[in-house]
Amino acid sequence: VKLCGHGTLASAHVLWESGLLAPDMEARFYTRSGLLRASRSGDLISLYFPPYQLQPSPVISGLAAALGIAEANVVETMRYADNVLVRLDQEARVRELSPDFGALSGLEGRGFAVTAESSIEGIDCISRFFAPKVGVNEDPVTGSAHTALAPFWADRLNRTQLTAYQASKRGGLLQLEV
Numbered sequence: 001v002k003l004c005g006h007g008t009l010a011s012a013h014v015l016w017e018s019g020l021l022a023p024d025m026e027a028r029f030y031t032r033s034g035l036l037r038a039s040r041s042g043d044l045i046s047l048y049f050p051p052y053q054l055q056p057s058p059v060i061s062g063l064a065a066a067l068g069i070a071e072a073n074v075v076e077t078m079r080y081a082d083n084v085l086v087r088l089d090q091e092a093r094v095r096e097l098s099p100d101f102g103a104l105s106g107l108e109g110r111g112f113a114v115t116a117e118s119s120i121e122g123i124d125c126i127s128r129f130f131a132p133k134v135g136v137n138e139d140p141v142t143g144s145a146h147t148a149l150a151p152f153w154a155d156r157l158n159r160t161q162l163t164a165y166q167a168s169k170r171g172g173l174l175q176l177e178v
Contacts, residue, residue, distance in 0.1 A: 005143015012038035052080035066103035080148040101132040141172030
């Protein structure tokens with residue numbers, strides 16, 4: 001894959017824990033996405049990824065049905081890398097999605113980052129990420145998706161620092177900075 005948050009996080013952790021890299025040193029990975037960096041401060045690990053370029057896109061035919069929602073619930077769609085970012089009209093719709101993974105895997109796009117502005121104080125946006133075409137029906141927390149979600153929401157909310165929540169079954173909170 002071009003960019004993998006899980007792999008970057010795990011690789012940096014192994015380098016620090018094995019002593020191959022001092023705990024206060026930045027881990028640097030030269031990848032197909034360019035330079036990826038990881039640093040740590042206490043129990044927190046910060047990942048530095050290049051932001052994806054977002055391109056406006058018409059709604060893919062069959063996308064709303066594959067997600068189990070009405071077409072009117074889709075506010076906008078964007079393309080990034082070989083994925084699709086789908087903005088919905090309400091946070092609750094993102095949380096309640098029950099996609100048809102077979103139908104979703106038949107659509108154009110490797111993965112689908114579905115998002116909405118959050119109504120919860122202290123959380124700016126909410127998302128879920130589906131990639132059944134590559135064997136991941138739903139990813140619990142997706143670093144690579146947030147390299148598109150961060151600039152997308154920073155632009156719409158006119159802020160460079162955001163708090164995001166990925167609402168998978170396991171879920172995860174992310175601090176984002178553009």
